[in-house]
Amino acid sequence: MKNIKALAGILLFGSLWGFSEVIIGSAIQDIGLPSGIIMTGVFAIAFLVVSRIIYRQPGMQFGMGLVAGGLRLFNPFIGCHLCSAIAIMAEGAIFELIWYKISFDFSELKSNIMKSSMGIISAYFLYIGGYIVTQILTPIAAGANFYIENLIVFMPRILSSGLFAAIIGGAILPIVFLAKDIKITLKDRIYYPTTIGITILCWFIVVGNWFFT
């Protein structure tokens, strides 16, 4: 039963994350702001950490990345569906690796310095990790060759690009952790229809956009 609840949570939070990437991320980009940095520093960190706090299940955030990346493939607004979908899937996996040694009662993250530090580390490695994985897998998935020298030459730019995501992550994580004190208990008869309903709504809006734009 616990596994089914977690599965519903993966679908819910993965869909919310993917929905944010497609709809909000595109809107942020349209007004000229760096959508990738904001999406990772704010939305990815928030959804990943909140789901970790609520469900306390290892592997769940990787699943969320797969769902969000899958939803991103339907993005009608930006040409490169594949790059960002790969990056999101990688972000879920990287988050699992970073948080692997952090206990599920979060006893290590009591002070704001620790929370901010984890926010900096998580947002930075999510951002540059997603960037690097994209640079490697996109040419391969597109049927072209991957050239390591192309990546090496561009590494200073990639390492630099994560700076603002790291700063945002450091500011956001202590705020996200306020959710730890919120207790919401939903009975199964409400929990499942709610999670599935929101999930379907997210997919409906994104796929609907794909058809109608």
Next chain:
Amino acid sequence: MIMGKEKIIPILALIVILISGTSTAYIYITQTEKDTIAINGEEYTIEQLFYIGKIITIQTTEGEKTGISLEDLILKIGISCPTCFEYTIKGNDGYEKTVSWDILNTGILTDLYRVYFPDTPKAFWVRDIIEIEVK
């Protein structure tokens, strides 16, 4: 164990900020600004390239894009065996992508110094080009 993490995590965060900050300073210092594009070792202005190459329009995932045909350009600057080489397209920010002739010959170079290809992800659309290396 928890005490260890309480020291290691803030130190790692500080290292992250130092690495990204140093990288930002490095790319700011080494940024290349020039108006010409080097192709196979020869420098060309964008006007010269538009005079040499045939202007075509291609369909991309971001709509129609117009520029000079890279296929025509490479042939006209004297690369006699274009299929024998690979082509590294370099931007002024250090970004570069190496492509085969099969990909390059479908692309265009616009007057905004950017290449587009009809059938590749956006990651191949290098901006602010300063060089096309033939190797």
